[in-house]
Amino acid sequence: MLTDCRRWHRSTRSALWGLLAIACADGSPAMAGDNRVADRRPGTGESTRFAIDASSLSGALIQYSQQSGQPIVFSDRLTRHLPATPLIGGYGSRDALDMLLEDSGLDWELIDGRIIAVYRQECDGQDCDSPRDTVSNNPVYEPGIEETYVYGSRLTGSRIRRTDYSGSAPVDVFRSPDIELSGAQSLGELLRFVPAVVGNSTSTAIANGGDGTASVTLRGLPASNTLILINGRRVANDGLAGESVDLNSIPPAAVERIEILKDSASAIYGSDAIAGVVNVIMKQDFRGLLAETYYGETERGDLETRTNTLQYGTGLPNGSLFLSASHYEQEPIFSRDRAVSASADTRALGGTDLRSSATSDTRVVLADGRTLIADGAGYRPAGPDDLFDYQAYTTAVVPLERTSLYGNAIYDFTERITGLVEFTYLETEAASTLAPTPVFTAFEQSDLTISADNIHNPFGEDITDARRRLVEFPERRQLNESEVIRFVAAVEGLYDDWNWDAGYTWSRSEASQITRNLVNADRLQRALGPAAGCLGAEIDGCTPVDLLGPAGSITPEQVDYIRADGRVSGYSELSSISFNVSNALLHLPAGRGDVAFGVEYRQESTDKRPDDLLASAATLGATNFEATRGKRKITEFYAESVLPVWRSPSEAVTLHLEGAIRHSNYSDFGDSTNPKLGLLLQLGSELLLRASYSRGFRAPSLNELYEGETEEQAFIDDPCTRPGSAAVLPGCNGQADPSRNQFLTVQGGNPALEPETSHGYSAGFVWTPAALGSLRLSLDLFEMEQEDVVSSSAQFIVRQNALYGSFAEDVTRDEMGNLVLVRATNINVGQRLVRGADLGLTYHFPRDRWGQFSLNGNATYLGDYRARTDAAAPEIDFAGTFRDEASEGLGGIPQWKWQLGLRWHDNRWRASADLHHVSSMKEQLPGTGGTRTIDSWTVMDMQLSYTFDVLEGLRLSLGVDNALDEDAPLAASAFNDNIDGRTHELKGRYWYTRLSQRF
Structure with a gap:
């Protein structure tokens, strides 16, 4: 397989292995000595800088081969159950390999003076996995031997294969062991604690306004600004005309690692990568059968979670096969079951009263x-x-069920051409519970006047403002279902010195949403109107509705007449054909230079179809909207190069220049060309300085371009509700009702939108001091300027209208000054400026009789997050603040977010303890204009696992999230559960266990 490294699976003798490896490894460094690697002990000769952090010995040996440039052969049967010792620092190649194999029962030697062969130290005849040839005395290998031809691996953010592990921009890597130690059972759950992830990411912790999907928001920018890839390839967005990929559509059990590039990458990948890239790498190198089961629940007995997984991988005569199947179930948490979220009135906790004026007993204005x-x-x-x-009714965490299938097959057509087929199928079901439907007769799009002669109107006058919570209805239930299919076929190989690949990708996400127990607005209008127009079900099919009485006044017959369900379905589809070539130019004066070129043709389409009731704005209690349909074609070309600019005579200091450019042609708006430049200055083996500049763009999504008019009750802070302001502001014609905080808003797409554009800068260093052993420190400063941001802000329009009288044609108020309707169409008006720093720490303590300890830490500091909705609007710094998405805010933007983890392993034992910290934030109290502080939040997660020797491959893990049971801090302005559910967790202490058996 020609991917990150080249691995061949053959059942040949050692002589053929040696010839094959020599042929493949042409140009790799020769190794001195008869049977051992040349002695490069620190202090006696040149050392190599290693960063080996795989959990298994198989992975560690492959990383050793990649970083040392030495071809290696080993049996996966010997190594797959063995743990690896992390190795970071400068070591001689011999010393490094000896340290990796320490206490493993394995040894190594050279074949033909070039290829490292790993074998079992002791051999008992036929029981030895690596018997020796009686004539040559060389090891004889069975099927399953892996040989690695090292020509580099692709790091996210580059199309060039490299043997080093640092680029001009920071990349965080979460490997399979990290994912396992986190205990996370979904990618959304895993990524929410990444320090660079802040803002309005979604997950099943968002019930009201969520749909069971999960997204990631790097740097606090919207999810549409972060590009999600699977194995370096694009994926279709969420099926309901979503702005981003649903992370719940990626089966986590089949994930090998996740790479997060925290820098703009439009020059490499095109649109959507303004904030960065999340590249999910799926498993390929898997041998054997794995059966695993997981169970967890909170200390309070809810959020029961179960996962069952089966995986199988095998080597074929000319390739390999991997299959993974998983089923996941998550039960809900209800808002009423936690103290902070039990009531919308949080005054006793230091918050405000956000209860609704649509009461179960009718509230009426005469x-x-x-x-x-x-x-x-x-x-x-x-x-x-x-x-x-x-x-009292709502779910805080949505119950979710997910079934996934994933598989890939690799076939070596020749020694230089490999084919890959990849397939994913996934189904998800989510069901959230909402309070019974509210009715605000004065503020709906339909005319819901209660006529003076209506048989249930005791006031003898037309009633235009009646507010009622329909508790006679069952609570609203929102059911979300999705089906995702993805198929990839690719061929890659070597031709002379060129590495090439060609691939076809197709993915489709279909989704549907059913909201039950809504109100049919057309029927309700008739049921509230003049008596002559609604005489009874037996007479004219109409049942008058008693909307003015106390709770219980609406009879079952009335409920049956006006109750309705709303349904919407849709899909997003993506297909692409790509071709890439790369080459290492080995004869440049300062060293090796690399180039890559490529072309991609892509088609995208989406279709979101509401039923007739939703499309005609004829329901209350759900979002009414018109259909959205759109498609486009994209053709892109790119070029990338990494060139050595200068190398000192001692070769200890080197300067490399990275450059890339991508030209994109879109059928719906035109062209965009985006470059990127980077510098890498290596000062000896200890210090790497790096800097980059990139220009990015984001094409407006098909939803933003072609969305039909969408009606919703949006949370808006209306300045006209404050007595002191209403009398003097030019846009107010009276004091509006202060008890209301939701207002009818109509939004829609705009085919004339232009792309969002950005300029990104970063500079930093990676320091690996030899005197401190395996310490690795990194610091990167970043700045991102974004213009022409697509915005549809009803809040901005209302504020500008109240303060200055502008947007008068988009704001409608009644004679008492109350907001009746706000229209907000997508426009390119927004601007952002984000500045901060990323910090990284890795340290592996010297191994002793207590085992191996490692320390890992990451932190992100946001010093500035300045944004304005329009060039004429004032600039606001959101760093260190919270404003809920339901109020058109950016969510939580803490200035500091960090995590620090301690790892330990000793033979069959492994343990971890992780601290996650979010700094305090300021929030504005609704309706008052005052502010308060959301407390900082720190939680500890712990896990302990043991691999049994009674049954080889059996491992038991016990874990606890939020071990100290730290409550989520109150966010008084939050729409969901009085907390920032995208940043903090409501669940409290959570216990889980995992049992796995690998054969």
């Missing part, structure tokens, strides 16, 4: 201005506590 509420014995004046607490 023509004389009086506000009354039904109490079963008539009507009384409404008081400040006559509000509805919807938190």
